[in-house]
Amino acid sequence: MARAKCWHCCWNFRSKKDLCEANDNVKKALQNSLNGIMGYKYSIIIMPKCLYDEFKLIIGGKAKVIQEDLSREVISTLAYLSSGFQINLKTYDALANVREPYENLLIEARSWLDNNYICKDVEGEKESDLHRNLKAVAIKHLIEIEKIKVDEIHVEEYIDDLKPDILTPNLVVDAKTSIGIEPNDELSDLKKYSKLSNRIWAVMKPIAVLLDLDRIIGRINEAAKQGIEMKVMIPVKDDKYGSKLISLENFIKEGRNYYSQQTT
Numbered sequence: 001m002a003r004a005k006c007w008h009c010c011w012n013f014r015s016k017k018d019l020c021e022a023n024d025n026v027k028k029a030l031q032n033s034l035n036g037i038m039g040y041k042y043s044i045i046i047m048p049k050c051l052y053d054e055f056k057l058i059i060g061g062k063a064k065v066i067q068e069d070l071s072r073e074v075i076s077t078l079a080y081l082s083s084g085f086q087i088n089l090k091t092y093d094a095l096a097n098v099r100e101p102y103e104n105l106l107i108e109a110r111s112w113l114d115n116n117y118i119c120k121d122v123e124g125e126k127e128s129d130l131h132r133n134l135k136a137v138a139i140k141h142l143i144e145i146e147k148i149k150v151d152e153i154h155v156e157e158y159i160d161d162l163k164p165d166i167l168t169p170n171l172v173v174d175a176k177t178s179i180g181i182e183p184n185d186e187l188s189d190l191k192k193y194s195k196l197s198n199r200i201w202a203v204m205k206p207i208a209v210l211l212d213l214d215r216i217i218g219r220i221n222e223a224a225k226q227g228i229e230m231k232v233m234i235p236v237k238d239d240k241y242g243s244k245l246i247s248l249e250n251f252i253k254e255g256r257n258y259y260s261q262q263t264t
Contacts, residue, residue, distance in 0.1 A: 027054070034058045046075060046095065073262040081255045082207045084236040084243075090262065102205070105235065106133035109140045109243045117143070122155040124165065130205075134175035135165050137235040138203045141245040142168065164193050173201045173233075178208035184215035187223070187230065194228045201233045203245065209234060216248070 034045070034055060047055075072090050079087045079094035086101045087094060113121050113136045120139050124131065139155065142148045154167045166173035172193040176186040183204060190200050200223075209216060209232060216232060223230040233245040246254070 031055065031058060046070065046092065073259060076262055077255055077259040078210065080258050081210060081251065084206060084234070085254065086237050098207075105237060105243055106130070106137055109133065109235070110136035112136075112140055112242070117150055120150065120153060120155050124156050128177060128179070130177045130179070131175050134177065134203050134205070134235065137243055138166055138173050138175060138201070138233070138245060140241075140243065141233075142166070142173070144241050145244055159196055162193060162196060164196065167196060170197055171199045171201065172197045173203060175203045176208075178204065178212075182215070183208045183212040184219045187216060187219035187232070190230065191223060191226070191228060194226075198227060199229045199231075201231050201245070203233050203235065206234050206236075206251070209248065209251070220248070 030051070035058065072092060072094075075092055076088070076090045076094050079089060079098055082095065083098045083102050084105050086105070087097050089097060110121070110133045117139070121132070121136060124135075135155070139153060142153055143150060148168050152168055156163060156165065157167065159167065164172045165175050172190075174190055174193065176183065178186060186204075187202055190202055193200050220230050220232065232248040234248065234251050235243055236246050236251070238244040
C-alpha cells in the first residue's frame with residue numbers, strides 16, 4: 001500500500017480473452033470507478049491483468065499492487081474472511097457482497113448493547129459510527145464470552161493522562177478503524193497503554209488486517225519483546241452469540257481451513 005493515507009490493494013488474475021475485450025463504454029465506466037475509489041479509505045480491487053496493464057497509470061502510486069494469478073477459491077476465501085465468516089460464494093465478485101453483512105454484524109452488536117447495557121455505550125471524542133460499533137462488539141464479547149462483570153468494564157474513562165476505549169481489571173481494549181492511518185501504526189500507538197496493563201487487545205476490521213498482515217504481525221512480535229501481550233481481535237459471526245472476537249492467530253487458521261475445503 002502507499003505510504004499516503006490511502007488503503008488500496010489490486011490483485012490480478014489471468015482471464016478468458018472476452019474479459020479483456022471490453023468496449024470503450026465499459027472501459028470509460030471502469031476508469032470513472034477507479035478515480036472514484038482512490039481516496040482516504042481502504043479497498044480491494046480485483047481485475048484481469050490485461051485491464052490492469054491498461055489502467056495502471058490511474059492506480060499508479062496510490063496503491064500497493066500485488067500481482068498474483070488469483071483463483072476463485074482465493075477470492076472466495078478473502079470474501080469469507082472479510083465478511084467475518086458470513087459470505088460463502090465461489091465467484092470472482094464475492095468481495096462485492098462483503099460490506100453490508102459485516103456492517104450489519106457490528107450494528108446488531110451495538111443494538112444488543114443498547115438494549116441490555118446502554119450505560120456502557122459511551123460516546124468518545126469525535127467518534128465515528130464504525131469506532132463506536134467496534135467498541136460495542138468488544139463490550140458484548142467481554143460480557144457474554146469472557147464473563148467479565150459489567151461494573152468492572154470502564155468505557156472512555158481517564159486514568160491519569162490515558163483514556164483507553166475499554167478498561168477491565170487486567171485488560172485494555174481499544175478499537176481501531178484504520179481510517180487515515182496504516183493499521184500497523186495503530187498498534188504501535190497502543191503500547192502507551194502498557195502503563196495500565198500488559199495485556200492489550202486491538203479490535204480491528206478483518207479487511208484492514210488482511211491489507212497489512214505482515215506489518216501487523218511484526219508489531220505484535222515487537223510488543224512481545226517489550227513484555228507486552230498485544231493481540232489483534234477481529235469481530236466475526238458466531239452462531240450462539242451472534243458475534244464474537246477472534247484472535248488473529250485463529251482468524252488466519254480459519255482462513256486456511258476454509259481455503260483447504262474449497263480446493264479439495
